[in-house]
Amino acid sequence: MNELSVPRPNNLDAYFMPFTDNKYFKGQPRLLARAEGMHYYTPEGKEILDGTAGLWCSNAGHGRREIIEAIQKQAEILDFAPTFQLGHPIAFEAAARVADLTPDGLDRVFFTNSGSESADTALKIALAYQRARGQAQRVRLVGRERGYHGVGFGGMSVGGIGGNRKQFGAMLPYVDHLPSTHLPGENAFSKGQPAHGAYLANELERLVALHGDTIAAVMVEPVAGSTGVLVPPVGYLERLRELCTKHGILLIYDEVITGFGRIGNHFGAERFGVIPDIMTMAKGLTNAAVPMGAVAVSNEIYDTIVDGTSAGIEFFHGYTYSGHPLAAAAAIAAIDIHVRDDLAGRVRSIEPYWEEASHSMRSAPNVIDIRNYGLTAGIELKSRDGKPGERAMQIFHRCFDDGLLVRVTGDIIALSPPLIIEKSHVDRIFTTLADAIHKEAA
Numbered sequence: 001m002n003e004l005s006v007p008r009p010n011n012l013d014a015y016f017m018p019f020t021d022n023k024y025f026k027g028q029p030r031l032l033a034r035a036e037g038m039h040y041y042t043p044e045g046k047e048i049l050d051g052t053a054g055l056w057c058s059n060a061g062h063g064r065r066e067i068i069e070a071i072q073k074q075a076e077i078l079d080f081a082p083t084f085q086l087g088h089p090i091a092f093e094a095a096a097r098v099a100d101l102t103p104d105g106l107d108r109v110f111f112t113n114s115g116s117e118s119a120d121t122a123l124k125i126a127l128a129y130q131r132a133r134g135q136a137q138r139v140r141l142v143g144r145e146r147g148y149h150g151v152g153f154g155g156m157s158v159g160g161i162g163g164n165r166k167q168f169g170a171m172l173p174y175v176d177h178l179p180s181t182h183l184p185g186e187n188a189f190s191k192g193q194p195a196h197g198a199y200l201a202n203e204l205e206r207l208v209a210l211h212g213d214t215i216a217a218v219m220v221e222p223v224a225g226s227t228g229v230l231v232p233p234v235g236y237l238e239r240l241r242e243l244c245t246k247h248g249i250l251l252i253y254d255e256v257i258t259g260f261g262r263i264g265n266h267f268g269a270e271r272f273g274v275i276p277d278i279m280t281m282a283k284g285l286t287n288a289a290v291p292m293g294a295v296a297v298s299n300e301i302y303d304t305i306v307d308g309t310s311a312g313i314e315f316f317h318g319y320t321y322s323g324h325p326l327a328a329a330a331a332i333a334a335i336d337i338h339v340r341d342d343l344a345g346r347v348r349s350i351e352p353y354w355e356e357a358s359h360s361m362r363s364a365p366n367v368i369d370i371r372n373y374g375l376t377a378g379i380e381l382k383s384r385d386g387k388p389g390e391r392a393m394q395i396f397h398r399c400f401d402d403g404l405l406v407r408v409t410g411d412i413i414a415l416s417p418p419l420i421i422e423k424s425h426v427d428r429i430f431t432t433l434a435d436a437i438h439k440e441a442a
Contacts, residue, residue, distance in 0.1 A: 006033035008043045030400050035062035038418055038425055040405060048400065051429050052407045053418045056225055056257045057283035060337045061420040067289045067333040074329035083111075083323045091323030094331045098285070098294055101266045101335065103275045108302035111323040112293035115256035115282035116150025119219070121295045122278045123154045124317050126217035126250045129301045132308035135248070138216040139174050142207060142249075146180040148226035149219060149254050149280075158219050161227060176211065178203050178218070182230050184380075188369045189362060190231070191355055197233030201240040208247050217250040217278070222268030225257035228412035229371045229378030237274040244277075250301075251276040256293070260284030260334075261344035261419050263374025264351060271374070277301060287334040292327035343419040347375045353423055357430045358415075364434050365441035366391065375421070379413040379433070391440055398436040404429060 012026045032048065034041040038061055040048040053059055060067075074090065081088040095109040102109075110125070112118045123141055130138035143149065143158030150156070156164055157171035160180070165171060179200055187194030208215060222237065224230035244251040253276040258268035261284065265271040269279060278301065282293035306314045321327070337343070351374060358377040359370050369380040381391050392408040399406050407414040413433065417425065 006041075006043045030397070037061045037063065038421065047403060049404050049425060049428055049432075051399075051405050051415050051417050051433075053416050054288055055283070055407075056262070056416045057288035059260050059262065059284040059343060059419045060287045060334060060341070061418040064287060064289075064333075064337060066337060067287055067330050070329040070333035071290060071326050074325050078325045081325060082320070084318060088323075088325055090325055090328040090332070094323070094328035095294075097332055097335045098281075098296065101260075101339075102279065102296045103267065103269050105275070105298050105300075106277075106279055106296040107299055108297045110295045110297070111327075112282070112295065113291050113319055113321050113324070113327075114150065114293045115254070115280065116152045116155055116293075117319060118256065118280035118282055118293035118295050119149035119155030119158070119254060120152040121293075121317060122219065122252050122254075122280050123158065123217065125278060125295065125297055125301065125305070125315070126252065128305050128315055128317075129250065130216045132304045135213070135216075137214050138248075140211055140215045141172070141175050142178060142204070142215055142218040143175065144178045144180060144220050144224075146182060146227040146230060147177075147219070147221060147224060147254075149221075150256075174214070176207050178207070178220075180230065181224075181233055181236055183233075184369055187233070189359065190371060191359060192373055193231055193234045194371075195234055198235030198239055200233070201236050201243060204240065204243045204247075204249075208243075208249075213248065215247070215249050217252050218244055219252040219254060221254045221256075222258045222272055223263060223373050223376065225376065225414065225416065226409060228380060228409050229373065229376045229414055231371055231373045232272070237272050241274045241276075250278060252278040252280070254280050256280055256282045257376075257416070258374075260338055261347055262376065262416065264348040265344050266338075284338070285334065286327055286330035287337070289334070290324070290327040290330040292324070292331055341420075346419055350421065350423065350426070351375065354426055357426050360430060361434060361437070364437045366437070375417065375419060377415040379415070379437075381411045381413070381437070383411045394440050395433070395436045398439060399432055402432050402436065404432040404436075406433065 032040040033043040098109045099107045145160035147160040149159045157175045181197050183197050186196040255267050259281040263271050279296045286292045355372050358372045366382040368382050371378040392411045396408045
């Protein structure tokens with residue numbers, strides 16, 4: 001056993017693994033035991049280049065000493081304190097630090113423990129706001145096909161991934177969906193925002209005509225990550241914002257993936273220049289060192305809900321661990337790194353190199369589309385007859401065995417490395433991936 005080795009677990013049976021083929025994995029486990037910088041390490045000490053920032057979340061790279069020390073220090077001072085009718089100083093400090101980064105006017109921050117909880121919280125806030133302003137008939141929520149908003153019943157209902165819903169029967173009532181913006185016939189191999197598809201936002205007019213003034217909110221991702229890096233067409237978000245404002249509908253951005261520098265600004269709202277009414281976040285908020293999510297809302301929404309209640313609790317929602325002291329400490333330290341090291345600026349500087357490297361995969365066998373934005377890329381592959389997803393999964397396994405971690409969703413390879421990436425890492429990612437695609441060409 002070398003100095004990087006960590007013992008393998010003796011028993012894999014007890015852990016019911018999430019979003020995993022448990023039978024396959026426990027027969028052929030691939031384990032990550034340690035992480036530092038741009039790399040994971042297996043229990044045997046083999047180096048794995050992280051091409052996905054874990055699950056889109058370790059934006060500042062792994063093992064950041066500032067975050068580790070902040071968590072350790074906070075654990076010694078205050079391990080836990082409730083935030084129902086009480087407070088602790090570091091939660092307020094963390095909220096203020098988040099508000100410093102969010103777009104002007106989105107200055108009120110509600111803490112959760114994950115992106116899924118953030119999505120459900122945002123939807124509840126939207127409903128509470130509409131009721132507080134005298135629009136209690138607005139109970140309908142609108143999502144988008146191929147959207148992902150976590151796995152709570154609210155986010156799953158508004159989300160548009162069939163595979164995530166089919167096991168669980170009925171979702172929330174009063175939910176409708178806009179069409180996906182993915183138009184491969186018109187936009188295949190686009191670099192950055194595709195040219196065609198802004199008109200798809202006009203489908204909201206059709207839903208308004210159908211449902212009248214019963215729509216409370218529309219929730220979308222600025223860039224849909226989990227369904228394979230679907231970038232909004234030029235003008236799409238602008239038109240969606242215009243229509244939401246016109247019809248008294250709140251616009252919610254799910255920025256769990258696009259937040260904290262991933263696409264070259266603090267948030268996607270800044271990059272696209274289109275500001276929502278509510279914004280969810282998680283992942284990069286703490287650099288994934290401690291689970292934490294948050295929802296930023298406009299001052300007008302906060303004031304309407306709070307001032308609309310004469311006395312007592314204004315919003316009947318929250319979590320035991322909302323604003324957890326250790327998570328708050330991790331968030332402050334992560335935001336310090338994000339700002340000090342200008343991680344968003346690093347993305348903008350390397351984005352052209354990343355884009356060209358991504359699109360160099362166009363000549364690889366079975367590649368039918370490539371999409372990129374900021375430091376993300378989706379490499380879409382032709383599916384094998386009768387075996388959707390098999391090709392990409394085999395490439396995922398081959399890449400791991402060759403020292404590279406990628407993500408797969410269906411037959412799409414999704415890439416989202418830590419924002420500290422260097423050009424040498426970019427080269428290694430796409431060289432390893434190209435080799436794996438060629439070897440799985442049959």
